[in-house]
Amino acid sequence: MSQRKETNRRVMLASRPKGAPTDDNFRLENGEIPEPGDGELLLRTVWLSLDPYMRGRMSDAPSYVEPYNVDEVLGAGTVAVVEQSRHRNYAVGDWVVSQSGWQDFALSNGEGLKKLSGPVLEHPSWALSLLGMTGFTAYMGLLAIGNPQPGETVAVAAATGAVGSVVGQIAKLKGCRVVGIAGGEEKCRYAKEELGFDECVDHHQDDFAEQLKQHCPKGIDVYFESVGGKVFNAVLPLMNTLGRIPVCGLIADYNENNAPEGKDHLPLFQSAILRKRLHVQGFIINQDFGNRFDEFFQQMSQWVAEDRFVFREDIVDGLEKAPQTFIGMLEGKNFGKVVVRVADDKPKGNE
Numbered sequence: 001m002s003q004r005k006e007t008n009r010r011v012m013l014a015s016r017p018k019g020a021p022t023d024d025n026f027r028l029e030n031g032e033i034p035e036p037g038d039g040e041l042l043l044r045t046v047w048l049s050l051d052p053y054m055r056g057r058m059s060d061a062p063s064y065v066e067p068y069n070v071d072e073v074l075g076a077g078t079v080a081v082v083e084q085s086r087h088r089n090y091a092v093g094d095w096v097v098s099q100s101g102w103q104d105f106a107l108s109n110g111e112g113l114k115k116l117s118g119p120v121l122e123h124p125s126w127a128l129s130l131l132g133m134t135g136f137t138a139y140m141g142l143l144a145i146g147n148p149q150p151g152e153t154v155a156v157a158a159a160t161g162a163v164g165s166v167v168g169q170i171a172k173l174k175g176c177r178v179v180g181i182a183g184g185e186e187k188c189r190y191a192k193e194e195l196g197f198d199e200c201v202d203h204h205q206d207d208f209a210e211q212l213k214q215h216c217p218k219g220i221d222v223y224f225e226s227v228g229g230k231v232f233n234a235v236l237p238l239m240n241t242l243g244r245i246p247v248c249g250l251i252a253d254y255n256e257n258n259a260p261e262g263k264d265h266l267p268l269f270q271s272a273i274l275r276k277r278l279h280v281q282g283f284i285i286n287q288d289f290g291n292r293f294d295e296f297f298q299q300m301s302q303w304v305a306e307d308r309f310v311f312r313e314d315i316v317d318g319l320e321k322a323p324q325t326f327i328g329m330l331e332g333k334n335f336g337k338v339v340v341r342v343a344d345d346k347p348k349g350n351e
Contacts, residue, residue, distance in 0.1 A: 008033045009319050011102035013068045017058055020330065025058065026074075026323035034107045041087045043080035043098055043106050048319065048340040049128040050076065050326050051162075052226075052251045064284050074102040077133060079116070079124045081345050090115075095347055097127050102322055104342060119305065121347040129162055129337040130311045131300055133285060137248050138166035139296045140289040142224060143174075145246035145281050150175030152221035155212075155238075157231050159200055160187040160312070162337035163248060167224045168197050169309055176222075179215050181231055183332045190335075194310050209234035219243075227251055233265055236272055247282040251330065312336030 007030040014027040036042045054076065060067045068074055078100040082090050087110050090096070095116040100106035120127050129135060141163075148154050154171040158164040159180025168178045168191070180191040180200035188200035199215040201208060212234050219240040225232060228250035239245070272278060283289070289296075303309055314336040316325045322340050329338050 006033075007031065008103060008105045010073045010104075011319065011322055012072060013058060013070050013074055015070060016060060017055075021055065021058065021323075021327050023323060023327075028320055028323075033105050036084050036086045036107055038086055040107050040109055041082050041090050042084040043078075043096065043100050043108055044083040044345070045078045045080050045100050045104055045106070045319075045342045046345050047079040047125040047128060048076055048102060048322060048342050049078065049133070050322065050329055050338040050340060051134070052249055052330065054326065055330060064287065075099060076101050077128050078106075078342075079127050080106070081343075095121060095124060097132065102319065104319065116347075119301065124347060125313060125315075125339045125341075126304075126311070128339060129313065130166065130304065130309065131297060134162040134337060135166050135300055136289070136293060136296050137285045138163045138224075139170060139300060140285060140292060141246035141248050141283060142167050142170055142222070144289065144292075145279075145283060146222040146224060146244045148174050148176045148222050151177070153177045153179060153216055153218055153240075154222040154224065155179045155181065155216065155220045155235055156197075156224045157181050157227040157235075158251070159191045159197060160195070160335065161226070163226055164224065165191075165195055165311065165336070166309070168195055171222070172196050173303070173308065179212070179220075181212070181227075181235075187335065190312075194312075196310075203231050203234075213238060222246075224248075225250075236265075236269060239272060239276055239278060241276045243276060243278050245278060245280040247280065248285070314338045315341055317341045 010029050010031055012027045012029055015025050017025045056063055057068045078098050080096055080098045080100050082092050082094040085092055097114040116127055120131050148171050154176045156164045156168045159182045168180055171178045178197045180197040181203055182188050182191055182200055183204055188202050191197040191200035201211045216238050220238045221240050221243055223235050223245045225245055225247040226249040314334040319342045
């Protein structure tokens with residue numbers, strides 16, 4: 001086990017963003033390492049997950065979850081190792097999934113922790129992604145809401161991202177034709193050559209909408225939405241009757257303070273829902289499907305053991321780099337699931 005740090009670095013929300021976050025919205029502080037009391041344990045963060053939904057929590061607008069508080073540590077999913085324990089169910093050296101947030105150390109009373117064991121310890125960071133929240137989001141959104149059938153066309157926004165890359169590969173396992181949408185030639189090439197998508201369209205191209213139409217000659221039966229904006233506007237006319245649209249995010253709009261400029265697309269959307277009898281459902285993974293995590297984990301673990309998935313992480317070293325990495329992620333600069341390696345620890349037997 002590595003040496004214990006003398007201080008607890010913490011990334012605080014310094015102020016609420018107006019539009020896109022900037023460095024001024026974050027503050028890195030050094031504090032004392034807390035001491036666990038009876039029934040508590042001290043967790044040392046090894047992996048920190050950065051996800052687009054965090055931008056919404058930086059705002060104080062009404063939402064499905066409480067916003068982050070200014071001058072407090074930003075919250076986030078983490079993989080951590082037990083540094084000290086005064087809790088009967090946890091021992092020093094145990095690995096857990098926690099909500100420790102953007103900091104080196106955090107106290108826990110054990111509530112909400114998930115111990116890691118078995119094959120996932122070969123890739124502990126996957127407990128935050130392929131075998132964690134992002135994989136769970138992809139699995140339930142596609143299968144429970146999208147309900148893809150063999151031979152149908154599934155379109156996937158942010159196709160090489162943490163969720164989209166998994167959505168597309170599950171859809172291929174279900175016998176579907178998969179068309180990805182991504183930003184840039186490199187990402188589109190990766191989606192086809194590595195992830196196995198049938199096609200991928202670059203939304204940066206001026207003729208993006210026309211290219212998408214050409215690659216979906218039979219229309220779109222399922223569109224997995226996580227982007228919004230111009231991508232959704234190009235997809236909507238291609239949706240087939242009785243099409244399904246699971247909505248897990250709208251990253252194109254997260255930094256907007258006002259209604260988007262230009263044409264109002266709401267009437268077209270409402271008309272399409274009616275005429276084509278579309279099923280459009282937003283979902284919050286833990287609130288809507290939390291009781292089905294074991295089902296997901298069992299199936300995904302089997303697929304992973306069978307080497308059925310390709311998964312790419314965008315790994316950044318150092319807690320101090322989290323703010324800039326988060327800002328870049330919202331701009332689409334990441335390639336794969338974004339995780340920050342806060343410490344170098346590895347589970348015993350996996351060094």
